[in-house]
């Protein structure tokens with residue numbers, strides 16, 4: 243059978259938005275297939291949130307189109323469209339007089355799901371997001387920390403099991419340690435598996451950790467759309483190169499794997515210290531473990547040397 247390319251779940255074409263004389267989003271196009279995570283990345287004010295809001299019609303574009311599953315979103319009523327899309331807003335936006343459980347249940351109730359099913363789902367999501375329902379389900383939002391509120395926001399977006407989830411800085415306003423923890427929970431959440439996700443962040447490490455592809459914006463224009471590896475190793479222009487400059491080495495060590503460096507490792511003598519790692523292990527992980535040994539494993543030197551050559555080859 244011939245390979246037919248999968249129909250994009252989201253197709254944005256030529257999206258443009260003006261506020262006054264300023265084009266805050268300028269001719270932005272991208273497509274996502276089912277199960278893909280696209281991260282909208284860029285400096286503050288570059289238009290990320292505006293792009294996200296054009297997907298669920300919280301903002302109407304001046305030009306361009308959005309199709310979801312092949313249907314122009316303008317032909318759908320905004321309320322119905324939004325019920326089918328999970329959405330986490332930047333300010334969390336929990337209803338202040340509703341309990342945690344009632345906040346999570348808002349959309350499933352609107353959709354007429356059975357009360358027992360809603361309760362079971364709420365219970366499951368809160369448990370998974372480290373908010374034991376016995377303790378937290380009855381609390382009001384102001385009785386939670388910022389990080390806990392963000393977890394409730396995430397649970398609410400996933401409660402009705404939407405196939406598409408839009409997330410605007412879902413881990414913003416958290417300190418880096420808590421942020422990394424929530425991100426890990428998020429990545430491992432079975433409820434997110436198979437979902438098509440568009441996530442806004444200005445955090446480069448976060449983008450690299452979560453994205454299948456990154457759309458890097460500056461002043462409303464697409465600077466590059468590609469895998470994290472493509473943006474890092476084959477930057478399309480100076481803006482892209484500069485954007486990753488401060489974290490370049492850390493990103494390179496996390497992005498290249500032992501499979502990349504293997505062709506550049508010496509075969510004689512072989513390096514038994516590396517044999518225990520999978521080929522998809524990031525160079526950073528291998529180095530961390532090898533340098534933690536006492537004495538530091540002799541494989542560190544050859545590994546760094548091979549990393550240097552792998553980097554040159556991958557960037558060529």
Ligand SMILES: Nc1ncnc2c1ncn2[C@@H]1O[C@H](COP(=O)(O)OP(=O)(O)OP(=O)(O)O)[C@@H](O)[C@H]1O
Nearest residue numbers: 261266284285286287288289290291292293442444
């Ligand atoms: N309703 C509005 N009226 C006028 N200008 C707006 C409006 N909404 C956004 N803007 C402007 O559009 C630009 C893009 O805003 P947007 O919120 O999309 O950026 P962002 O990349 O998400 O920024 P941040 O990371 O700071 O949230 C900004 O300059 C902002 O001031």
